[in-house]
Structures are given as C-alpha cells and as structure tokens.
C-alpha cells in the first residue's frame with residue numbers, strides 16, 4: 001500500500017513513520033526546501049504525549065526538550081510579581097509533559113522514520129485526481145505519483161484542502177481578535193539574565209513570554225488583542241522592560257491571527273485531512289502538536305489493516321467518526337482559552353495578578369500550577 005502525504009510537519013511525519021512500520025511506502029511532499037531551524041516553544045502533553053510513548057518517540061523528544069526551573073511573572077518595570085516552580089506544573093500532569101521547540105519535534109520525528117518513507121523537499125501537490133481506486137497526484141517538480149490515499153497534513157493553510165475542498169477563508173476561523181507573534185534568536189545577555197527561568201508578563205489585551213534556549217538563544221511568544229501585524233513589534237516594545245529587551249531578538253517572526261480550522265467532512269473519497277489542516281485548536285490551547293501526533297496515530301491504526309483499495313475508504317471513515325469528537329471537544333476548550341487569554345478588562349487583569357500572588361502561599365502553588373496547564377501558554 002502507498003500513501004502520499006502533503007506536509008513534513010508534526011502530523012505528516014508522525015503518520016508516515018507509523019504507516020511505514022505497517023509496511024506501507026510513503027511519499028511525503030514538503031514545500032520547504034529543508035527543515036526549518038526557527039520555531040516556537042511547545043507545551044507537549046495530553047493525548048500526543050501518550051501516543052508518542054506508544055510510538056517509541058519519547059526518548060528522542062526528551063533528548064531535545066528544554067529544561068526550566070521556574071516560571072516568573074514580571075511587571076512593566078521588570079519586577080518579579082510571582083514565581084511558580086516548573087516542577088509543580090510537571091507534577092500536575094504526573095511528569096507527562098515536555099517543553100520543546102517545534103523544529104526539535106520535527107527533527108525527532110524525522111530521525112525516527114523507518115525505511116519506506118521518502119521526503120520530497122521543495123515540492124507541492126499541483127493537481128490531485130481520485131479515480132475511485134487510486135489517487136493520481138502531479139507535483140510542482142513535474143513528477144507524477146499514484147497512491148492508495150492522499151493525506152493533507154500541510155497545516156492551517158493546507159494546499160490539499162485548497163485544491164479539493166475550496167478556498168482557505170471558508171475553513172479558518174480567527175478567534176477573539178488575537179494576534180500571535182513567536183520568534184527565536186540569539187541574545188547572550190538576555191539569555192544569561194533569564195538564567196534558566198521563563199519570564200512572563202500579562203497586561204490588558206497583551207501577554208508576553210520570554211525563555212532562554214540552550215546556548216545563548218532566546219525565544220519569545222506574544223499574544224496581542226486588536227493589534228494589526230504591522231504594529232506588533234511596537235506593541236511588544238511598549239509593554240515595558242521585558243518587551244523592550246525581547247524585541248531586539250525578533251528576526252523573521254511567526255506572525256498570524258490566532259485561529260481554528262473547521263472542516264466538514266475531513267474525508268473526500270480517498271483523500272483525508274489531518275492535523276491543523278482540518279483540526280487546528282488554536283495555539284493558545286497548547287494542544288495542536290499533541291493532537292497532530294495522536295490523530296496521526298489514530299489514522300495510521302485505521303489504515304494499518306487495509307489490504308485492498310476499498311479498505312482505505314472504510315478506514316478513513318472510521319478515523320473521522322472516532323477522532324472528530326476529541327477534536328471538537330478540544331476546539332471548544334481552545335475557544336474558551338482564547339477568550340480568557342490576555343485579560344480584556346481591569347477586573348480580569350486584577351484576578352490574574354491575585355492568582356500569581358497566591359502562588360507564593362504554601363499549598364496554593366500546586367493549584368496555580370494545575371490551572372496553568374502548561375508553561376508556555378500559561379496565563
């Protein structure tokens with residue numbers, strides 16, 4: 001059996017690896033010419049953590065994870081207003097949690113790919129035709145492929161979805177007028193001052209997180225409400241001491257509106273969407289990568305037993321039937337998280353500050369840690 005997967009991201013590589021273990025050959029088509037080095041910090045826990053363990057990926061992920069001692073809440077003057085030991089956040093999820101850069105997840109998935117997977121860099125699907133028994137695909141480099149299934153694991157702006165479902169705008173739902181900005185850079189001075197701790201600042205309609213990376217790197221993540229992309233940098237700098245220092249390191253940032261993808265159905269004949277292409281929960285939910293891996297495992301399980309073209313369409317239908325309820329539940333949680341992220345009123349801001357002050361009280365910190373859910377998307 002042969003799968004054609006558009007997108008060598010988290011979902012695409014997890015699926016390719018698992019299908020190849022079941023004897024499938026897999027062509028992965030990736031638009032980028034090479035793996036991207038830059039990225040953003042991911043809280044990795046939940047269903048994807050469990051799936052990664054079953055897939056034998058945890059050692060490779062752990063080896064590439066970042067390690068922090070403390071999450072600090074700071075104010076506009078740079079004064080520390082609250083502290084939360086990361087060990088408490090980890091305890092809240094029984095140690096089943098990692099903080100890791102997205103490119104390191106992709107690297108770990110790629111490093112563990114078995115024989116039978118071929119990645120075609122710098123190409124994309126130009127046309128796809130499903131004749132009922134096979135899918136014929138023409139690539140942008142002129143090559144033609146034929147497979148039993150075509151998987152669109154090509155992210156929020158999915159090419160496969162655009163070709164076979166329709167224009168982007170129909171499926172992408174911006175949330176709460178939030179803009180996300182994420183970047184990695186080199187800033188030895190800021191990295192040294194952070195000293196293994198994550199700094200977070202929450203203000204009205206904006207939130208900033210800055211963390212050191214191994215060596216002298218620094219990563220930043222800001223969520224801004226009601227700010228157009230062109231004003232993002234100034235808005236972050238305007239947050240005060242941490243913001244002014246953080247923007248020095250911004251190079252080629254990720255800048256996009258916080259959004260979900262809602263697609264119905266996920267399956268058309270022998271073409272299926274996977275991960276953010278159909279099920280983005282929004283980055284403030286801190287579950288997208290986790291769900292991408294868990295969804296990939298689920299899809300691979302449904303396809304594993306396919307020996308005949310008809311089995312594939314049965315497997316795809318079972319995947320959507322069984323996996324959609326989990327995604328819809330997490331999307332509902334994601335909408336609530338977006339509404340609550342970056343406090344919108346003085347009252348919400350004061351409540352957030354009170355929570356951080358409470359974290360200093362012995363016995364209360366573990367409750368705050370549980371409420372935080374993760375480190376990089378805590379608020």
Ligand SMILES: Cc1cc2nc3c(=O)[nH]c(=O)nc-3n(C[C@H](O)[C@H](O)[C@H](O)COP(=O)(O)OP(=O)(O)OC[C@H]3O[C@@H](n4cnc5c(N)ncnc54)[C@H](O)[C@@H]3O)c2cc1C
Pocket residue numbers: 006007008009010011012029030031032040041042043044102123124125153154155156157158159180181182221254274275276277280281282283285286287288289290291292376377
């Ligand atoms: C700033 C930020 C912070 C986040 N934080 C978290 C977090 O804390 N926890 C968490 O679990 N998730 C988080 N997420 C979400 C997570 O990154 C995504 O949900 C996850 O990466 C989705 O995986 P995917 O494989 O579906 O898509 P992606 O990882 O986006 O991969 C898609 C792949 O398809 C490729 N591609 C795109 N277009 C084409 C094309 N035309 N042809 C071929 N290939 C193409 C891309 O280059 C990419 O390699 C965050 C996201 C952002 C942006």
